[in-house]
Amino acid sequence: MAKLELHNISKVYNQSNGIVKTLSNINLQINEGEFVCLVGPSGCGKTTLLNIIAGLEKPDSGEVILDGRSVSDTGPDRTMVFQEGALFPWLRVIENVEFGLKVAGVQKEKRSERAMHYLDMMQLTKFADAYTYQLSTGMKQRVAIARSLVMDPEVLLMDEPFAAIDAQTRDLLLVELQLIWQRTRKTIVFVTHNISESVCLGDRVVVFTHRPATVKNEFKIDYRRPRLIEDTNLNTYAHAILKELKSEVVAALKEEFKEPKQSDGSERFDGSQ
Amino acid sequence: MIETSSMVRRLVFYAGIVGVWQAIFMTQVLPEALLPSPLQVIDTLAYNASTGALPFAVGTSLWRLFAGFAIAVAGGFAIGFYMAKYKVVHETVGSAVLGLQSIPSIAWVPVGLIWFGLNDAGILFVVIIGTIFAMAMSTYTGIRNIPPIYIKAARNMGASGISLLTNVVFPAALPHIVSGMRHGWSFAWRALINAEMLFTFLGLGFLLSVGRDLFNMAQVISVMIVIMTIGLVIDLLLFSKVEKAVEAKWGLR
Numbered sequence: 001m002a003k004l005e006l007h008n009i010s011k012v013y014n015q016s017n018g019i020v021k022t023l024s025n026i027n028l029q030i031n032e033g034e035f036v037c038l039v040g041p042s043g044c045g046k047t048t049l050l051n052i053i054a055g056l057e058k059p060d061s062g063e064v065i066l067d068g069r070s071v072s073d074t075g076p077d078r079t080m081v082f083q084e085g086a087l088f089p090w091l092r093v094i095e096n097v098e099f100g101l102k103v104a105g106v107q108k109e110k111r112s113e114r115a116m117h118y119l120d121m122m123q124l125t126k127f128a129d130a131y132t133y134q135l136s137t138g139m140k141q142r143v144a145i146a147r148s149l150v151m152d153p154e155v156l157l158m159d160e161p162f163a164a165i166d167a168q169t170r171d172l173l174l175v176e177l178q179l180i181w182q183r184t185r186k187t188i189v190f191v192t193h194n195i196s197e198s199v200c201l202g203d204r205v206v207v208f209t210h211r212p213a214t215v216k217n218e219f220k221i222d223y224r225r226p227r228l229i230e231d232t233n234l235n236t237y238a239h240a241i242l243k244e245l246k247s248e249v250v251a252a253l254k255e256e257f258k259e260p261k262q263s264d265g266s267e268r269f270d271g272s273q
Numbered sequence: 274m275i276e277t278s279s280m281v282r283r284l285v286f287y288a289g290i291v292g293v294w295q296a297i298f299m300t301q302v303l304p305e306a307l308l309p310s311p312l313q314v315i316d317t318l319a320y321n322a323s324t325g326a327l328p329f330a331v332g333t334s335l336w337r338l339f340a341g342f343a344i345a346v347a348g349g350f351a352i353g354f355y356m357a358k359y360k361v362v363h364e365t366v367g368s369a370v371l372g373l374q375s376i377p378s379i380a381w382v383p384v385g386l387i388w389f390g391l392n393d394a395g396i397l398f399v400v401i402i403g404t405i406f407a408m409a410m411s412t413y414t415g416i417r418n419i420p421p422i423y424i425k426a427a428r429n430m431g432a433s434g435i436s437l438l439t440n441v442v443f444p445a446a447l448p449h450i451v452s453g454m455r456h457g458w459s460f461a462w463r464a465l466i467n468a469e470m471l472f473t474f475l476g477l478g479f480l481l482s483v484g485r486d487l488f489n490m491a492q493v494i495s496v497m498i499v500i501m502t503i504g505l506v507i508d509l510l511l512f513s514k515v516e517k518a519v520e521a522k523w524g525l526r
Contacts, residue, residue: 054429056425056428056429074428074429074431074433075431076429076430076431078429079429079430080426080429082422082425082426084422086420086422086423086425086426088423088426088427088441088444088445089523089524090444090445090447090522090523091444099427099430099432099440100430100431100432102440103427103430103431103432103436103440104431131522131523131524132524133523133524134524147430148430151430151431
């Protein structure tokens with residue numbers, strides 16, 4: 001039985017900029033301990049799908065099944081690492097990591113012990129008492145990962161966590177994340193628009209189409225770990241995925257160029273008012 | 274803390290003002306009754322301090338200030354919180370709050386007098402009403418400006434209801450609320466002096482209006498200096514420090 005199952009997830013929603021996004025009939029099975037990457041053109045709804053798994057958004061239809069039971073609300077069994085880190089600036093690093101445990105009512109000593117364990121795993125013990133503004137972007141994301149892992153989730157959700165990090169730091173984090181995954185054997189769902197990142201990390205890469213987003217194809221990446229992003233052997237996988245994804249990206253771009261015409265801002269300049 | 278050199282500059286500046294004042298006094302352009310000398314003002318200050326009139330007035334004003342301010346902060350927080358939480362409250366109560374906060378506190382004095390009479394309750398009413406709407410607005414803005422990602426992250430880690438409120442909403446809105454309190458406190462201080470002058474019922478405002486009634490300019494000026502000093506001291510020792518601490522913690526400085 002699969003650890004996490006998505007059954008016919010569909011959702012139509014309006015964004016504030018007038019673009020209608022659609023997730024259409026998404027079916028996905030993710031096994032226990034599997035590292036799955038979801039790739040697709042930006043704006044296709046990968047993040048929304050992750051939010052739906054986390055229970056932060058509701059699908060119009062379909063269901064999310066974790067360990068055989070349907071989940072619809074948020075829960076610490078599905079913690080998320082957000083793109084922007086989303087650490088709380090009023091808390092120290094250790095307090096950020098302890099946050100979920102504190103909410104769950106775990107005792108003070110117990111929770112700081114567990115928080116320290118994960119800070120140690122992320123090599124951040126020196127910064128336990130720092131405030132988040134004192135950290136670099138890469139360190140912030142490591143704290144965010146520790147904060148999610150401390151809840152000992154069934155599934156770890158990651159929403160483009162390395163997108164805002166400089167390339168050198170990111171490359172190190174890609175290795176670090178694989179080592180942590182090997183140590184903890186967590187089931188991970190990782191969203192990215194970066195193909196090399198996805199082949200570097202994933203046991204399996206799921207490619208999504210442009211709107212309406214649906215699963216286009218899947219690729220198994222059978223390669224030793226920890227993988228380095230510059231490993232040329234990974235290129236074969238990346239090329240195959242790129243081929244699959246290219247038409248979708250082109251479709252997304254076309255739509256992006258078309259869309260400003262429909263917004264009210266640009267009309268003012270062609271005299272029609 | 275203020276460094277010594279800036280302290281020296283300040284001292285020189287204020288000494289300069291007193292010097293100019295003394296010079297104008299000595300030219301006798303204005304009669305002594307209209308412009309007393311700095312020394313006469315200090316004399317009056319010392320006299321009022323020695324009779325106990327001044328300490329009593331300061332004490333009375335301060336307890337009214339803090340009581341009124343505390344109630345306004347609590348009430349304003351509650352109003353602002355519900356405005357941020359429920360759209361319907363924002364549309365209804367919110368528009369009223371926006372209008373009401375533009376009413377100068379002195380305009381509430383007749384209402385306070387008629388509803389409560391010449392007593393502490395009437396004065397407190399003016400202080401509270403002069404402060405509460407500004408506090409409500411800053412709480413509302415503070416909560417509305419919380420980045421949604423904080424709420425998302427907190428919910429993701431299991432926070433909801435009260436735990437979401439105490440662990441995320443309140444601390445996230447704190448910088449806004451604290452600077453709102455700093456503003457609110459100066460509103461309260463002005464409202465209080467307004468009310469005390471017109472109620473003529475104890476306090477510094479009362480002492481000020483007695484000075485006017487007796488045509489005692491030295492008393493008027495001395496009380497004004499006390500009002501200014503208290504305002505400055507509370508702002509520097511309390512609000513400015515709290516604000517700085519919050520900003521430092523948040524990495525805004």
